[in-house]
Amino acid sequence: MDLLNTLVDKGLRRELPTREEALAVLATSDDDLLDVVAAAGKVRRHWFGRRVKLNYLVNLKSGLCPEDCSYCSQRLGSQAGILKYTWLKPDEASEAAAAGLAGGAKRVCLVASGRGPTDRDVDRVSDTIKAIKEQNEGVEVCACLGLLSDGQAERLRAAGADAYNHNLNTSESTYGEITTTHTYADRVDTVQRAHAAGLSACSGLIAGMGESDADLVDVVYSLRELDPDSVPVNFLIPFEGTPLAKEWNLTPQRCLRILAMVRFVCPDVEVRIAGGREVHLRTMQPLALHLANSVFLGDYLTSEGQAGKADLEMIADAGFEVEGAGEVTLPEHRVTAGAGGGCGSHEGAGCGSHAEGGCGSAAGAGCGSHAGGGVCGTAPEPAVAEQRTEPHTEPHTGPRTDLVAVRRRGAGTDLAPNA
Numbered sequence: 001m002d003l004l005n006t007l008v009d010k011g012l013r014r015e016l017p018t019r020e021e022a023l024a025v026l027a028t029s030d031d032d033l034l035d036v037v038a039a040a041g042k043v044r045r046h047w048f049g050r051r052v053k054l055n056y057l058v059n060l061k062s063g064l065c066p067e068d069c070s071y072c073s074q075r076l077g078s079q080a081g082i083l084k085y086t087w088l089k090p091d092e093a094s095e096a097a098a099a100g101l102a103g104g105a106k107r108v109c110l111v112a113s114g115r116g117p118t119d120r121d122v123d124r125v126s127d128t129i130k131a132i133k134e135q136n137e138g139v140e141v142c143a144c145l146g147l148l149s150d151g152q153a154e155r156l157r158a159a160g161a162d163a164y165n166h167n168l169n170t171s172e173s174t175y176g177e178i179t180t181t182h183t184y185a186d187r188v189d190t191v192q193r194a195h196a197a198g199l200s201a202c203s204g205l206i207a208g209m210g211e212s213d214a215d216l217v218d219v220v221y222s223l224r225e226l227d228p229d230s231v232p233v234n235f236l237i238p239f240e241g242t243p244l245a246k247e248w249n250l251t252p253q254r255c256l257r258i259l260a261m262v263r264f265v266c267p268d269v270e271v272r273i274a275g276g277r278e279v280h281l282r283t284m285q286p287l288a289l290h291l292a293n294s295v296f297l298g299d300y301l302t303s304e305g306q307a308g309k310a311d312l313e314m315i316a317d318a319g320f321e322v323e324g325a326g327e328v329t330l331p332e333h334r335v336t337a338g339a340g341g342g343c344g345s346h347e348g349a350g351c352g353s354h355a356e357g358g359c360g361s362a363a364g365a366g367c368g369s370h371a372g373g374g375v376c377g378t379a380p381e382p383a384v385a386e387q388r389t390e391p392h393t394e395p396h397t398g399p400r401t402d403l404v405a406v407r408r409r410g411a412g413t414d415l416a417p418n419a
């Protein structure tokens with residue numbers, strides 16, 4: 001297919017595809033799906049080999065959020081029966097982090113529900129970061145605490161944070177339909193603050209909220225313009241008790257096309273499969289490793305993932321290898337131009353949006369160099385109103401509520417974590 005040959009060539013050069021090319025990836029047929037995966041897989045292997053980075057979520061503070069993000073089980077008024085607890089102590093968080101690191105993770109994503117941290121919260125998280133770093137040599141730490149105010153990113157950086165996650169989640173034009181208590185511009189501002197403070201920026205999206213293909217392309221192009229080091233891709237977990245509980249719009253094939261599109265638009269960035277991996281990709285998860293180079297190990301913020309051991313077996317069976325602590329995640333040009341190593345998610349996976357993949361989960365642009373310029377610095381084309389299409393729908397197997405399990409172990413409980 002000419003389209004795929006063009007996209008591979010552009011991906012190897014870090015050249016921005018056209019919007020039409022990105023939309024065409026989302027519109028490919030199931031008959032062409034393996035060709036799409038193979039093409040995006042060439043780009044993935046060029047920049048990241050067969051390595052898979054493992055990240056581990058620690059939910060420092062769960063539920064009780066005053067914000068109204070529709071997708072989130074921790075939102076204001078959520079009736080989801082999730083764990084609710086206030087700040088973990090530094091030693092409790094460090095213990096949880098150690099379990100993930102022992103399971104093979106190299107990054108710990110510290111996530112807290114809420115609009116944004118107070119200065120006292122930043123002190124608490126700073127103490128937690130120091131405790132984790134003292135007890136676990138070489139660990140990368142990403143914080144995901146919501147919207148940042150003046151000086152907070154700098155203080156987190158000074159405490160040893162390597163990265164900060166805050167997701168854009170969806171397109172600017174539809175953001176107001178998803179959340180009313182803060183704006184898309186607020187989110188962009190926080191990603192820029194993290195970047196400016198020398199933190200590795202992590203910012204991603206949530207698919208499956210009823211958006212159109214054009215919305216998905218919009219948000220990924222906006223991410224490329226923001227230039228994060230890591231882009232978590234969350235697949236909505238429609239929690240009972242939240243406004244989006246009935247939004248079962250995704251198929252495994254759709255998820256693979258979305259991941260391929262993200263890889264083509266952000267070729268040299270850490271693309272992470274975040275919340276919803278097990279629920280929506282299901283038995284197709286191994287194919288997704290040809291597109292993404294990063295996953296969360298074990299459980300998400302408020303829902304349970306598959307056993308950490310199963311994650312490791314899947315990676316080995318699919319012919320990939322877990323990235324070691326001594327290996328550098330990002331291609332050399334990004335490491336020398338930027339801060340660090342890319343981040344995580346809040347949802348089910350990581351915050352940034354606390355959508356389970358939160359950190360990075362719920363989980364950039366200029367996907368190329370932080371230095372700007374070159375093909376990667378090419379400004380994305382503006383969103384084109386006439387390209388707006390109806391919400392994407394396709395036949396699917398129906399709600400898989402049987403695959404959604406509220407987290408009852410690990411941080412905030414007396415039970416051992418899944419790692």
Ligand code: SF4
Binds near residue numbers: 346
């Ligand atoms: S995504 Fe974050 S800010 Fe939004 S409701 Fe959930 S915890 Fe609160």
